[in-house]
Amino acid sequence: MKMPIPDAKTIARRAEIIDRLRAIVPGEGVIVDESELRTFECDGLMAYRQLPMVVVLPSTTAQVSGILKACHELGVKIVPRGAGTGLSGGALPLADAVTVGLGKFKAVLDIDYENRCAVVQPGVTNKAITEAVQDQGYYYAPDPSSKIACTIGGNVAENAGGMHCLKYGLTTNNVLGLEMVLMDGEVIRLGGKHMDAGGLDLLGAVTGSEGLLGIITEVTVRILKQPDTAKALLVGFPSVEAGGACVANIIGAGIIPGAMEMMDKMAIGAMQQFVDSGYPLDVQSLLVVELDGPEAEVTYLTERVRTIAEGVGSTFLRVSETEQERQQFWLGRMSAFPSVGRISPDYMTMDGTIPRHQLTNVLARMNGLATKYGLRVANVFHAGDGNLHPLILYDANQPGELDKAEAFGHDILRLCVEVGGVLSGEHGIGVEKRDLMGEMFTEDDLLHQQRLKCAFDANGLLNPGKVFPTLNRCAEMGRMHIKDGKLPFPDIPRF
Amino acid sequence: MRELIKAHTSDDVLDAVQWALSDTPKTLEVTGLGSKQGLGTRSQTDGVLDLSGLSGIQLYEPEELVMSARAGTPVGEIQAALDEANQMMAFEPWAPQGLYGTNDGTIGGLFAAAQAGPRRPLAGAARDHLLGFHAVSGRGEAFKSGGRVVKNVTGFDLSKLMAGSMGTLAVLTDVAFKVLPKAEKSRTILLLGAVDFGQAMRTAQNSPYEVSGVAHLPFAIAQRSEVSYVSRAGTSVTAVRVEGPGPSVEARCQALKTLLSPFGAVEELHTTNTETLWREIRDVHFFAGDQPLWRLSVPPTSGPDIAKSLSGEHFFDWAGGLIWLASDTQQDVRQRLDGGHATLMRGSQDVPVFQPPADGVAALMGRVKDAFDPHAILNPNRL
Missing domain, CATH: 3.30.465.10 (Uridine Diphospho-n-acetylenolpyruvylglucosamine Reductase; domain 3)
Structure with a gap:
């Protein structure tokens, strides 16, 4: 993976840049010592590391604005950073850039139960939002598996998902408003406590823009009342096909479960070995289906799902009897990453989405690729929405295995695109999938995305080297190439 | 030409x-x-x-x-x-x-x-x-x-x-x-003549019963409904829609009736009437014709007070977060907003149709427009 060549002139001005930053954020908020910078050298995509030039940790919107304005004037690049849990390298530092960490923005500013929303600073963790509102019976719905550590600012930047987005939507469907700072230091507000801001939906465009459009300094999220009841079903099948058919039939019957997760034999074994969740080891695929809502609904749907599962030949079926048991059913799935970490020195988490009916085909071809590369793969996926998370097992200490694992991962993502899916369901493009964007998009597709960036950041200073495989200058992209336009229908009536 | x-x-x-x-x-x-x-x-x-x-x-x-x-x-x-x-x-x-x-x-x-x-x-x-x-x-x-x-x-x-x-x-x-x-089944709970209808709407919206519509029709508006339970209620009608599998809808309707009964008398509409009423609300059936029509998106708690301060007829959707206002009066609707936005959906008045954004956002939207349509050839001035 190549990153843009660091600008030696910028690095040579490091002392000057540090002085400017210290004038904005006094004291320990500007980090310059190598040992301390080391903490920020990577995010959740740990295969890539780079020491940042400087790290600055502002604590007010005015400071963020001051930092961006100064860097805009100086022509210095910026890498925004939340908790650094992202899996696609969106917060990977650059040698000639200032990493702006939002970790000090930890306040819950306003909880407005009547209007079902909470206004929080970007450094508040995903889980802390739910914790702040749960005594009144509310929660924040999107639940990425890193919810204990990841922050809402990062969730917005990456449009984070989670197990429950099948029913409750991704981050983008649960954010009502933002305050953000543009690269030139201007502070803008989008949306608010009402629905659907007027004019162009910039709020929607900013969500999931991976730190390329601005720095988020405040987020208004929608909170929901917790459902009365939730039950989980563990359903095992003698084949992947049967598991896939069960998922298709549940959705086909008009049932949208709160969550519907699937795992293959390799993943089941790893999880059950890591923590006892009651997973059967003699099945080829396992579903965890969560049904939530009023008790009458949960009871009714549980029976319908049971009938559907038995109809496609399930060989194992248990319904959680208690809340404790429901949580136990989830424990294995929630521990997918450490479980796989236990059976392999290293693993790579992939993230693609496919049309659900392609599941069996894609898994079969993925197993073929595993044989070709001589690597193992464990599969967990958000079955309800076709979002795959193949975990490629490798050993970084074996020469060439990392490269092999990466090539395998790229083949999996190409396969996802080939069958009508996409490169990323919820982890983002970052640097990890940047060079695969051409698999899904034409040059004109990518240029239109990049021109949106130009409207926000004309000098390309925010998070360069991420998302887009080529760095284009805005001025060049602005040129028009129009062929001789001929009136297409010379003989049609005119008025 | x-x-x-x-x-x-x-x-x-x-x-x-x-x-x-x-x-x-x-x-x-x-x-x-x-x-x-x-x-x-x-x-x-x-x-x-x-x-x-x-x-x-x-x-x-x-x-x-x-x-x-x-x-x-x-x-x-x-x-x-x-x-x-x-x-x-x-x-x-x-x-x-x-x-x-x-x-x-x-x-x-x-x-x-x-x-x-x-x-x-x-x-x-x-x-x-x-x-x-x-x-x-x-x-x-x-x-x-x-x-x-x-x-x-x-x-x-x-x-x-x-x-x-x-x-x-x-x-x-x-x-x-x-x-x-x-949905397998849909029902509507009607709450008749609620004085504190704003609170009633939010109580339903913020309940765990996953309501799929919460509207309030003042008396004069309710009379125009084709659903007789609504038009003949003789008072204002607050409507709460519940959709889903049969047993779930029944249980939630029961729970909502209990929840809403302190606000006034409650009744229940079945499938056909539910469909008719929500189609009327969705398509603003009550304000047919060509009278100027505003659509205001606001925080639900501000809805009732904003509506009260404006002349013309109105009703609420989105638990108070959406106001439909029909009025011939030239009035500065947007000045009454405390957060939110207003669109003049129909008719002309001496104001922009869409809410003008704040300066910085307007400039940004202008740059986005330039990025996609630099010669401003598509639907000029439409938005």
Whole structure:
């Protein structure tokens, strides 16, 4: 993976840049010592590391604005950073850039139960939002598996998902408003406590823009009342096909479960070995289906799902009897990453989405690729929405295995695109999938995305080297190439 | 002389936009079935690009909850296909027929105008259901974004930007969107004559009973309903819709009746009446005609006070977060807002149709417009 060549002139001005930053954020908020910078050298995509030039940790919107304005004037690049849990390298530092960490923005500013929303600073963790509102019976719905550590600012930047987005939507469907700072230091507000801001939906465009459009300094999220009841079903099948058919039939019957997760034999074994969740080891695929809502609904749907599962030949079926048991059913799935970490020195988490009916085909071809590369793969996926998370097992200490694992991962993502899916369901493009964007998009597709960036950041200073495989200058992209336009229908009536 | 260009393929659209850009740039009005010509300022353009011939459902996989269609496909055709599979567009788009007395319009127009109705607080807006699109930008280049799957964070989410852009950035040629199963059963709880109806609406909305519509009709409005339980209530009517599997709907209705009974007398509507009432609310049936019509999106708690301060007739949707106001009076509706925005959906007054954004945001929107349509040839001044 190549990153843009660091600008030696910028690095040579490091002392000057540090002085400017210290004038904005006094004291320990500007980090310059190598040992301390080391903490920020990577995010959740740990295969890539780079020491940042400087790290600055502002604590007010005015400071963020001051930092961006100064860097805009100086022509210095910026890498925004939340908790650094992202899996696609969106917060990977650059040698000639200032990493702006939002970790000090930890306040819950306003909880407005009547209007079902909470206004929080970007450094508040995903889980802390739910914790702040749960005594009144509310929660924040999107639940990425890193919810204990990841922050809402990062969730917005990456449009984070989670197990429950099948029913409750991704981050983008649960954010009502933002305050953000543009690269030139201007502070803008989008949306608010009402629905659907007027004019162009910039709020929607900013969500999931991976730190390329601005720095988020405040987020208004929608909170929901917790459902009365939730039950989980563990359903095992003698084949992947049967598991896939069960998922298709549940959705086909008009049932949208709160969550519907699937795992293959390799993943089941790893999880059950890591923590006892009651997973059967003699099945080829396992579903965890969560049904939530009023008790009458949960009871009714549980029976319908049971009938559907038995109809496609399930060989194992248990319904959680208690809340404790429901949580136990989830424990294995929630521990997918450490479980796989236990059976392999290293693993790579992939993230693609496919049309659900392609599941069996894609898994079969993925197993073929595993044989070709001589690597193992464990599969967990958000079955309800076709979002795959193949975990490629490798050993970084074996020469060439990392490269092999990466090539395998790229083949999996190409396969996802080939069958009508996409490169990323919820982890983002970052640097990890940047060079695969051409698999899904034409040059004109990518240029239109990049021109949106130009409207926000004309000098390309925010998070360069991420998302887009080529760095284009805005001025060049602005040129028009129009062929001789001929009136297409010379003989049609005119008025 | 105005050129009328009727497109039958996406290449026709590309040709048309390139023609408009050649020599001296020429402006284009982008139209489908003309159902929403009453919405937004229309300027005299050099040409009209008619997409009604760019029609047809391209893909419909009910078990995958996805449909894609060419932009000029009539919404009626889409609805018919969805009805056959017992599915729906869950965001409940309002019908232009109701607001403008025209027709149901095209699927491209539906997303371009971001039409969404009573189920919006539960199910999301049009933008939340648009999964991907193909379009030709004002630069005369064909491009796409998104895809056909729900979970997708590959690149910038330009679908959000297109939804509600009123055709001012690009001409949509194909849209892919999410569809959902229709509910097995639907019921409506009616709360009659509630004095504190604002609190009652929020109590229902914020309950764990997953209500799919919360509206309030003042007495004068309720009288215009075709549902006799509503028109003959003799007082104001607060309506709460509950949808889902049979046993669930019954249990939730029971719980909601208990929850709402301190606010007034409660009654229950069954399927047919529920359908009629919510169609009336969605399509603003109560304000048919050509009286100026405002749509105000506000925080639900501010809805009742804002409505009280404005002259004209009104009713509420979205638990108070949406006010429909019909009024001939020239009044500064936007000055009453405390957060939120107002759109003049119908009629003309001496104010912009769409809420002018704050300065910084307006400048940014201007730059976005320039990025996609640098010569401002598409639907000039429409948004």
